[in-house]
Amino acid sequence: xxxxxxxxKHLVMGMTNKKSLKCEQxxxxxxxYWYKQKAKKPPELMFVYSYEKxxxxxxxxxxxxxxxxxxxxxxxxxxxxxxxxxxxxxxxxSQAYSLGMNTEAFFGQGTRLTVV
Amino acid sequence: xxxxxxxxxxLSVQEGDSAVIKCTYSDSASNYFPWYKQELGKGPQLIIDIxxxxxxxxxxxxxxxxxxxxxxxxxxxxxxxxxxxxxxxxxxxxxxxxxxxxxxxxxxxxxxx
Numbered sequence: 001x002x003x004x005x006x007x008x009k010h011l012v013m014g015m016t017n018k019k020s021l022k023c024e025q026x027x028x029x030x031x032x033y034w035y036k037q038k039a040k041k042p043p044e045l046m047f048v049y050s051y052e053k054x055x056x057x058x059x060x061x062x063x064x065x066x067x068x069x070x071x072x073x074x075x076x077x078x079x080x081x082x083x084x085x086x087x088x089x090x091x092x093x094s095q096a097y098s099l100g101m102n103t104e105a106f107f108g109q110g111t112r113l114t115v116v
Numbered sequence: 117x118x119x120x121x122x123x124x125x126x127l128s129v130q131e132g133d134s135a136v137i138k139c140t141y142s143d144s145a146s147n148y149f150p151w152y153k154q155e156l157g158k159g160p161q162l163i164i165d166i167x168x169x170x171x172x173x174x175x176x177x178x179x180x181x182x183x184x185x186x187x188x189x190x191x192x193x194x195x196x197x198x199x200x201x202x203x204x205x206x207x208x209x210x211x212x213x214x215x216x217x218x219x220x221x222x223x224x225x226x227x228x229x
Contacts, residue, residue, distance in 0.1 A: 004159075006159075040222075041221070041222075042205055042219035042220065042221055042222055043205075043217075043219060045216055045217070048216070088159075090159050090160070104150065104162055104165060105150070105162070105217060106162060107152070107160045107161070107162075110159045
């Protein structure tokens with residue numbers, strides 16, 4: 001099983017709303033990632049969690065707030081977003097991180113977010 | 117930091133012919149090079165990867181080659197089929213740095229009937 005599950009698949013939210021994106025994996029991976037992808041562009045890294053601790057924040061605005069409740073779950077809390085935040089938000093996981101062992105990263109199908 | 121260049125940005129190939137996508141990287145410390153296929157409305161799917169201690173790897177119709185000296189790696193798809201139409205991303209990772217996946221800009225592959 002190499003599945004990373006993201007919910008919801010689609011989300012439309014207003015600029016004053018608060019919503020959350022969810023990601024789940026049961027591969028025993030200890031590194032989990034949030035990426036943002038705009039149309040016709042490669043994914044851009046937002047956050048990395050390693051062993052449930054935030055290890056990288058790519059200078060993401062505070063209106064995006066990640067959370068890793070346990071080793072299988074990753075959330076992205078959204079508040080006061082702007083229309084330019086509309087994008088495909090991808091979650092990924094990998095077996096190990098920063099241990100000198102680069103291993104395969106598996107992506108979920110993404111959440112298509114539209115901010116109106 | 118690491119920089120990954122990918123060419124071409126768009127590639128049209130007759131069904132049954134071969135397709136080649138090329139990438140170069142800048143940091144000689146990078147040692148892991150995955151390739152992802154992304155279909156419309158879906159997340160990137162890992163299709164093949166190669167580590168720096170290997171020069172070539174093959175999986176059915178897909179192969180990847182790595183030239184560490186020249187710092188470039190390539191994806192080869194033979195006997196292309198309509199379902200190969202997608203956007204392909206190459207990537208590079210550096211050990212003991214930040215281990216971030218650095219993506220190329222992507223190649224949109226069209227398989228022509």
